[in-house]
Amino acid sequence: MTDPSQQADLTSCDREPIHLLGRVQSFGCMIGLTSDWIVSCHSDNAAQMLGRAPDAGAMIAEPAAEVLGPELQHRLRNRIQMLRAGHGAEMITRVELPTGLFDLSLHVSGETIVLEFEPHQAGAADDAVTTVRRIIERVSQYSGPGRLFEDAAHFLQLDTGFDRVMFYRFLDDGTGEVIAEARAPGMESYMGLRYPASDIPRQARALYLRNTIRLIADSSDEGVPIRPAVDPMGRIIDLSGSVLRSVSPIHLQYLRNMGVAASMSISIIVDGKLWGLVACHHRTPLVLSQVKRNAAQLFGQMFSLVLQSKLIDEERRHDDQVRDLTAAIARAASSEQPVTRMLLDCVADFMPLLEADGVAVVVEGAVETRGSVPGTEEILSLARALNRTPAGQVYVTDHLAGLSPAAAEHAGVASGLLAIPVSRLPRDYILFFRRELPRKVTWAGNPDKPATAGLPGGQLSPRESFAAWAEEVRGRSDEWSRAQRRIAGQLRVSLLEVVLRLTDEASRLRKTAGEKQELLISELNHRVRNILGLVRGLVSQTSVSEISTAEMVAVLESRIQALARAHDQITRDNWAPASLRELVRVEAECYLLDRQDRVAVSGADVLLMPTAFSAVALVVHELMTNSAKYGSLSVPGGDVQLTIESDPDDALILCWTERGGPEVREPERRGFGSTIIERSVPFELQGEAEVAYRPEGLCARFWIPAVHVRPGLPSGEVARLPLAEAAARVARSPRRVLVLEDNLVIAMDAEGIFRDLGAENVILAASNAQASQHLRASAFDLALLDVNLGAETSFPFAEQLLAAGIPFAFASGYGEGADFPDLLRNAPRFSKPYNAGTIRKVLAQMSLEGRSGAA
Template sequence: MTDDTLPDLTSCDREPIHLLGRVQSFGCLVGLTLDWMVSCHSQNAPAMLGRAPDAEPMIGAPAAEVFGGDLMHRLRNRIQMLRAGQGVEVISRVALPTGQHDISLHVSGDTVVLELEPHRGDNPEDTVSTVRRIIERVSRYAAPGRLFEDAAYFLQLDTGFDRVMFYRFLEDGAGEVIAEARAPGMESYMGLRYPASDIPRQARALYLRQTIRLIADSSDVGSPVSPVTDVSGRIIDLSSSVLRAVSPVHLAYLRNMGVAASMSISIIVEGRLWGLIACHHRTPLVLSQVRRNAAELFGQMFSLVLQAKLLEEERQHDDRVRDLCAAITRAAIPEGPMGRMLLDCVQEFTPLLEADGVATVIEGVVATRGKVPETPVILALARALNRTPTGQVYATDHLAALDPATAAHAEHASGLLAIPVSRLPRDYILFFRGEVRRKVTWAGNPQKPASSTLPGGQLSPRTSFAAWQEEVTGHSEAWTPAQRRVAGQLRVSLLEVVLRLTDEASRLRKSAGEKQELLISELNHRVRNILGLVRGLVSQTTTGEISTAEMVVVLESRIQALARAHDQITRDNWSPASLRELVRVEAECWQFERRDRVIVTGRDMLLMPTAFSAVALVIHELMTNSAKYGALSGPRGEVHVSLVADADDALILDWTEVGGPTVVEPTRRGFGSTIIERSIPFELQGEAEVSYRPEGLSARFWVPAVHVRPGAADDDVTALPAPAAAAAPLIAPRRVLVLEDNLVIAMDAEGIFRDLGAETVVLAASNAQAAQHLQAAPFDLALLDVNLGAETSFPFAEQLLAAGIPFAFASGYGEGADFPATLRSAPRFSKPYNEGTIRKVLAQMSLTGTSGAA
């Protein structure tokens, strides 16, 4: 069969199965107008009602003449309970000339529809009691699995059908048999799948409206209703009819399956057709109205039990999701990259969603965890997702349908659950599932639900229902509705987190805006100060009558003093640091030989890390201003610094300048003045008072106790180190390796070692070069720069340690670098360094008698 000759299966969806104009022959139909006149009836009605062959036609006759006054009274009372199109009422054991009958009545448009069938002597109380016992038993099971098995077994025993199946609808509309009870000799349909076309859309709609449907004989074409149309030309709508005849296509379908009678009971969960209970029999079977009513009651009660259990599972699931979402809200902190933070937040959802891996795509940056495709594939996938509706979770078990390029990565990316967390740009949380190759067993080939087309366009259903296996590749396990709902809840939580972090960031930016501006300005200010200071040092050093060699020594020592001042600000960043030492270092940086005119009195105070930078900036600016314009700018001026702890253990720092030039209050506040007057109040919630007295500037600062700790008591300024005695002669290493990526610094180190007597100094700029030199010949000593740009020298240091070769580290990080545990005891010193520094290191290594990490 070519594509051109394939039957149009949509004709099944368009077939008006509720307008067939016939009823099944095991009963009859009588239609009444709203003023109780007979408007239509099935052709078998007169005989079933016991009317004589020569009796007047029923059409147009008063209903009371056909049914009698007593029955009409009962019918009127029941109709009063009904509204058009809503429900069916039942009257049992109505005495008619042909015996007792059961009557079902409902309203269809302007017609009161009566359907009569012979009463079959089942006791309603017994059947209802049986239903109650079955429901009581199956409702005890905690999970739905056993629920279906036992319900099928009991229903098969109660109804007498050869086979009872529980049939669940899948996401794609197909159905799967999930439980079965069958008589001996019956072929098992357990696990088989049926294509969605087996139950057309309009049939599913009727299953929602009429929750039980009996087909007593698949060879019965039914008894026609006459007249075919009413006075308006409309065929009577039998959607709610219990006797409604069956489409010829479906009758052929049942006969092809070897089914002579069938009954379907709807399973409705939260207003949706969740599945069906399908009953099959090999011979025609008319189930009494009492048993059908009991079976319908069973279906309704079973639906409620199933719904309760599914809701309980959903509740437990939601509790878990709620706990995880709450944990996300608590754990989310505005530190580090957003993508990495979100990845840490959602990792607990990976097992809940049964995903193999997760990735975040935030502003084009990808972070991953678990089994996921490569970064370029993820970025391309994010672009493909931009075509999907905004603000909605996207789920697929066949990712190649969205992006064919992902087919090559099916092992890790066959299924995708994408959660958008922003609009512009589109950022995503992506959960991946790998490919699950599996074989699906269908009841016949699902691609051939119809075999041919009969004259008039009528379909002939397939004749084969033998198990037909299909191998499915490129697909993952399907995402369940519960998992999609979890993704929706996660999206809401993530949006709350993102919004909260955004608000928090805005608040912090607003409250810290002035501080950020201050720090940026301070960076520019300090860079210019340092450059200006170095220039001043060079200029000051070159004045006077000294030789070039002496000038180099003096200049080098002064630059070293500046470096020590910088180290003092950062060295004790994680522990309380000495305020007295801070003053000493700043004085040494600026005043050199005149530093003895800075006099510190009072007990030393230790500044906490939270306060050290702010106070250091203030002292630096005070010292700078004094050296440029204040007491220290003249020959006899002095600065008195008083450190006192008040009754609350807070710090009172008094800065008093005397003996300098006359002070004039500035007309404009520069950045340095801003630092002095506002840093401590702003950052430390302290106080600052600055007075521009003519005889000298004075300032008082109050730093809260939370930022200070008491230090050693001392009434005098801390003595500066005396000039070092001449270093004892050292035995210089003969072969030295310098690992340094800056050529100027490396050449400077080479000159120092050669001046100390080294015979060979080898320079290397990378670990690889250094390893080559080490392989060529051993060394007596290695000097290693920590940071080599794209790498550190730690791997090469490990080689030296293993070889027993002494080494030391030089770094621009000071003492703040994070060293591996095996290298933490190695000698280290800060840049810039000079010959004296190298001598001290050599002396240290010689005194300890170690080689390597001394």
């Protein structure tokens, strides 16, 4: 057993500067040139190999033309021009030098032009490109990646002459696995073996991306040093792009421990990432010619493209399946069943595609399951544990106990998890489970002892044994493939669309169901606040010494009524814009009675948005009230001209002009009513208000921004408000009245109004039963019915009154928007709050219609 104190930190492998070893393999030589083509460094064997003086440093600082000859320098200058931004390498074959023919590789490292020479091998295949093209055409015909690797391995083994050629795939955990192999007789098979991630450290993988082919001709070759070792700035030359770069002593020992004297690796790059390697091993040293290496490199590049195409085709087939399944989800999605049950029915079809043994849907604490899954409490515990994972991402594990240690207890039911979040807060999930897959993983040596610090100086020593070492794996499921994780991502997008649609539908239904109640509550609260504000403003701006308490109550009551009427008009059609003409008509009708025909309105009608309607209603109310008390409407001959216009920007211009009234003087102080007229529109609507106190009559102009205005119904140029004949004369109050109202204060207020109007007997009832008793006991002339009586409505009693021929009218806190039975739909109705003027209006309407009962 290895002493724990001798265990090496394998991260030192990741930190080893394998591109800065300052040596090249001895089967070739290297020369470095400055940007002005002066020799800056070279390998110790360069002078001898290229036929120069034996002095190792004789070439330093010499011009390249002196060392290489002007003709070769000219060729090199042209080739270096072809290098893209200093990346890649250029190859020149059969370069004639004093000592023979050489193959040359040219690349740029930082500020150094690197030339690498190796003896040209006579008899190297000139048709290598044709051979590569033919084998690629052959393997491209396979429908899937299965035989692709087998045939490619056999081709490379025959073409390169290596004793063993393996296709090595990187797994998600960084380990590697041999998935295909071709070998000469007598070579040990590595097929199916797993290699620890530390066997190919991170910086080595980075170099495999940059330099896609790598030859190690002799694992016993320590390499030839480069002179000088550092440049004038103290830097070691970077040989990342070198074909001759020497090898880390650790890796050389690693190869020797495997019984490998020569090796070559070819990178397999898919979608810009290192997918795997082709690893070639030989039992004796082997220098593969540059032509052969170039052909192998070309094969690796073309093979990578073929593999990527096969993987894309496979993804496309999966995409088609996912598309069909997600289309079924969209069709099956219904808000008529619980969301969890609907989602479960939809995602269960994905179980075969994801190779899952069970699925669970977790939505707002509710759980629905199918197949092999843990218990409900365990699933909810897993959902809580998943809340610690990154939001909005599919979570995958083949070792569920790593997420939640308690999951180890039900490993036989679920050891793997693929979790798809389908909401943000609180997080809801679709969970796919896999059972435990007890299995043996065969490693190339013990993965727990990959290296020891056994070399002199504390250097890392690679593991020595590559004998198959079997590890029993428990508590894990089969691994989720990249394709399955991609499917999960697509499913998540589709599920989010369905969940959002269901959420929107549920939200819409809830909104529709509670819309009237919510509107009533919010508006009631808003209006109460407005009324309290009016009371506070009136009290603070009008002293009792200047106005009597009775007058103060009357003014406050009139303003409350104006707000109530405005509220009724805009809520009649679910908070829709309301007519300006209707607003003026209602105000004139309620407050001028027999004088309402003296208000003439000209111009096309417009609709005011709810946000503006109440403010304009108060302004019109104050204008109407002031004119009736002090202005043109206070004398028989006066009238008011109201014009409605629009400016080029569709803003509303409203002009109020009084004529024929008493002489007008500008008031010495502004009352609360004047403040409302002059400031409401600018303050609340960001509009403008101009008020002129002319002797012949008050004139006011209001500009209301277009955002508060909508087009109204077309009308004539001038339209006088209609005059109800019965409203012009004083209606006679009924002698006996029944008030059906469940609120005692409101009932007593109605009783006082009717008594003030001359009623001799007012009967109060709080329910249909009480009202029916009074009806059986004695007759009465009129009934005032509150629509809503708490747990019941007054509609049953109204039908009794209709049968008895007794007139009645409805009062409602819901305004005219209340839902009435067809039999009572035409009955007179008005909105709360009401006053004596409202009652007079109802009596006048009933007198005009000449009905003995509501029809």
